[in-house]
Amino acid sequence: MADMAAASERAAPSLSTRGLTIRFGGHVAVNAVTADFFPGTLTVIVGPNGAGKTTWFNLISGQLRASAGSVHLHGRDITRLGAARRTRLGIGRAFQLTNLFPLLSVIENVRLAVQSRAGIGLDFLSVWSSHRDLIERADYYLGRVALAARRDMLVGALSHGDQRKLEVAILLALQPSVMMFDEPTAGMSADDVPVVLDLIREVKGDAARTILLVEHKMDVVRQLADRIVVLHNGVLVADGEPREVMASAIVQEAYLGTSDTEHARA
Numbered sequence: 001m002a003d004m005a006a007a008s009e010r011a012a013p014s015l016s017t018r019g020l021t022i023r024f025g026g027h028v029a030v031n032a033v034t035a036d037f038f039p040g041t042l043t044v045i046v047g048p049n050g051a052g053k054t055t056w057f058n059l060i061s062g063q064l065r066a067s068a069g070s071v072h073l074h075g076r077d078i079t080r081l082g083a084a085r086r087t088r089l090g091i092g093r094a095f096q097l098t099n100l101f102p103l104l105s106v107i108e109n110v111r112l113a114v115q116s117r118a119g120i121g122l123d124f125l126s127v128w129s130s131h132r133d134l135i136e137r138a139d140y141y142l143g144r145v146a147l148a149a150r151r152d153m154l155v156g157a158l159s160h161g162d163q164r165k166l167e168v169a170i171l172l173a174l175q176p177s178v179m180m181f182d183e184p185t186a187g188m189s190a191d192d193v194p195v196v197l198d199l200i201r202e203v204k205g206d207a208a209r210t211i212l213l214v215e216h217k218m219d220v221v222r223q224l225a226d227r228i229v230v231l232h233n234g235v236l237v238a239d240g241e242p243r244e245v246m247a248s249a250i251v252q253e254a255y256l257g258t259s260d261t262e263h264a265r266a
């Protein structure tokens with residue numbers, strides 16, 4: 001694992017943030033954060049509640065605009081691009097449940113993602129010839145997240161855990177080069193957690209994929225991380241090999257200290 005991370009870190013970064021900063025009034029939620037992310041590496045971002053992890057994610061995926069600094073994707077400055085453009089360029093993010101269409105069925109939601117990936121567009125009438133193929137592929141991704149039995153349900157009627165699994169299916173169908181997961185197993189049943197973790201583990205076997213994961217559960221961090229980045233009060237305070245970072249004094253004090261169980265939210 002260490003060798004893989006070291007090897008990939010010799011490659012060009014797929015994603016970078018440079019001095020990335022956002023202020024909300026007088027509060028600096030993300031403070032001059034500079035980091036590179038590499039293909040074939042799964043980086044877990046940890047830190048106490050309110051450290052700025054989700055805000056950093058929002059700045060990367062384009063939900064928020066930076067007060068200062070920049071975001072680069074495959075060497076291109078995307079700081080001024082909106083979220084939709086960033087998605088088209090290959091940044092995919094799970095668990096913005098607002099991306100789901102609650103009044104469409106589960107299979108139709110995935111079919112739209114497959115269709116969008118295939119570049120066919122969202123014109124329902126233009127795709128009859130390839131409709132069967134799209135549905136077959138959508139069924140494949142539903143099977144991957146163990147949602148086949150719910151394929152014809154309306155998304156609005158799914159449980160929270162199933163909606164999150166559906167987000168993973170949609171993310172897989174979009175095949176982005178950068179995949180961002182925000183606490184992927186939060187709110188899931190004990191049966192569903194291994195399904196999603198196995199999928200992430202499988203995706204991370206793809207040397208072309210860059211994966212970013214915000215996670216509180218330290219057992220998940222230990223299982224998946226090739227690298228750990230620690231945020232504290234909006235500042236990047238540690239970045240490196242999991243063993244090294246977990247053992248560092250700054251992490252012990254800033255994050256792990258007495259709070260391992262405190263942060264291990266369900």
Ligand SMILES: Nc1ncnc2c1ncn2[C@@H]1O[C@H](COP(=O)(O)OP(=O)(O)OP(=O)(O)O)[C@@H](O)[C@H]1O
Nearest residue numbers: 024027028029047048049050051052053054055056
């Ligand atoms: N839209 C906003 N307006 C004002 N303050 C905000 C906004 N979004 C985030 N913040 C503040 O920025 C800080 C970082 O929040 P953020 O949600 O990014 O932390 P986090 O590390 O993801 O926390 P958690 O682990 O609890 O999800 C917090 O103090 C939060 O209150």
